[in-house]
Amino acid sequence: MSNFVRVCSVDELTDGAGREYAVEGQMLALFRIGDEVFAMDGLCPHAGGPIGTGTLRKDVVTCPWHGWQLNVRTGQHCLSANIKANTFPVEIRDGEVFVEL
Numbered sequence: 001m002s003n004f005v006r007v008c009s010v011d012e013l014t015d016g017a018g019r020e021y022a023v024e025g026q027m028l029a030l031f032r033i034g035d036e037v038f039a040m041d042g043l044c045p046h047a048g049g050p051i052g053t054g055t056l057r058k059d060v061v062t063c064p065w066h067g068w069q070l071n072v073r074t075g076q077h078c079l080s081a082n083i084k085a086n087t088f089p090v091e092i093r094d095g096e097v098f099v100e101l
């Protein structure tokens, strides 16, 4: 059964940037690219760094701790096919962001 949880409004998110949220015991990183929002595990798959505070360029975020780069649409590491962060489905309903946990 799906469990979509409201996280924030779209307006809280800066276009071209990420932001961290703690939702139901889960750290989430939300990234806004124009009208789209993507959700990823907020803990970097390298060593648990705050990936949501990383720098976003197009659809790639760079972790602030050691520079790993992940595609926010897929969670895929940009250099290693074996590394992928968890991502979560997102729905935007009336300007509100819901994430399926």
Ligand code: FES
Pocket (backbone or CB within 6 Å): 044, 045, 046, 047, 048, 049, 050, 063, 064, 065, 066, 067, 068
């Ligand atoms: S914790 Fe993210 S690159 Fe090391």
